[in-house]
Amino acid sequence: MSVVRHINALDPSASPLDYYGYELRRHRETAGLTQKQLGAIVNYTGSLVGQVETARKLPTAEFSERVDAALGTGGLLSRLLGLVLRSQLPAWFQQVAELEARATEIATFHTHMVHGLLQTANYARAVLGTMDPTNLDDRTTVRLARQRIFEKEEPPVFWAILGEAALRQEIGNPSVMRGQLERLLSYEDDPRVNIQVLPFKAGAHAGLTGPFDVFRFASDPVIVYTEGYGTGHPTANPDTVKDCSLRYDHLQAAALSIKDSAQLIRDVMEEHHGEHDAVA
Known part of the structure; x- marks a missing residue:
């Protein structure tokens, strides 16, 4: 059968996903179980195991x-999962996911959309489905897998400056946006995840040239990351790092405090989404 030949030909060095499949099969056979028997034990179909x-x-x-x-x-297999899912990201973005996984501190500035590390499943699905509705379940799973960095024993310190437009741009529908704003508020008392909003009233600001991320590490050089359509641009150029670090300092100074940012998020929820499960 073609499936058997495919299994036997599986090269564990071809990709993290192939390695995962190879190890799953090896451990299953060592246990003396068929795919159907293992599926019954873990409450999945034998076909899915295959x-x-x-x-x-x-x-x-x-x-x-x-x-x-x-x-x-x-x-x-649980330890392999992060590597498997990261490998399914677009090739140009995989390096960024690796930076996220290794960083001790991440500072992000985004004007019109909530950063991927803070997105809910429904929000991520709505974003990813724009212009490309294919394989949405898997692509959403892969994006959300990046958030596993917050579950590490020593998670990174995360700073996020969001433009007010990111709170008001309705991605998905009102229910999706309400859930996303609630997710942002859930970090209000988490000292490792700090969210500030750059309000419209801030006027001209240091980030007018566009969004960027700054990654800091225990021993490696600081890296600045910017993004275009289907391309990513990480750089450790000292001049760029110095410029963007200064810009981020000015953006933090112009943004609302963490407390006032949370209040603005609540205000937007009341103003635009209050009719959906009013805030208690």
């Missing part, structure tokens, strides 16, 4: 955790 083993379907966190427990892998 699709993951042959690198035709992305695994999820829940699937990985259940299989790790069933096969006694010591958490191997």
Whole structure:
């Protein structure tokens, strides 16, 4: 059968997804289970187990955790998952995800959209579905997987400056936006995730040339990242880093405080989304 040949030909060095499938199959066979039997144990179909083993379907966190427990892998598949999902990002963005995973501090400035590390599933789906509705489930899963950096034992300190337009631009529908604004408010008391809003009334500001991210590391040079249509531009050029670091300082000075930013987010929720599950 063609499926059997495909399984036997699976090259674990071809990609992280292939390696995951290879290890899943190896541990399943060591346990003496068929795909159907393992599926019954972890409450998935044998067909889905086979699709993951042959690198035709992305695994999820829940699937990985259940299989790790069933096969006694010591958490191997769950540890591989982040690498697998990161490898499914567009090639030009994979380096950025690696920077996010290694950074000790991330500072972002975005004017019109909530940063991917803060997006809800519904908001991310609405953003990703614009102009390209294909494979939305997998693409959304891959984007949200980047947020696993906040679950690390030593997560990065995250600073986000959002333009007021990002709060008011209705992505998806009112319910999606309300959920996204609630997500932003959920970080209000988290000292590692700090959200400030640059209000319209700030006028001309240091970020008029566009959004950018600054990544700082324990020992590596600081990296500044900017983005175009389908391209990313990371640089460690000292002049660029110095310029963008100064711009970020000025943006933080012009932005509302963390407390006042949270209040503005609440105000926008009341103003535009108050009819949906009014705030208690």
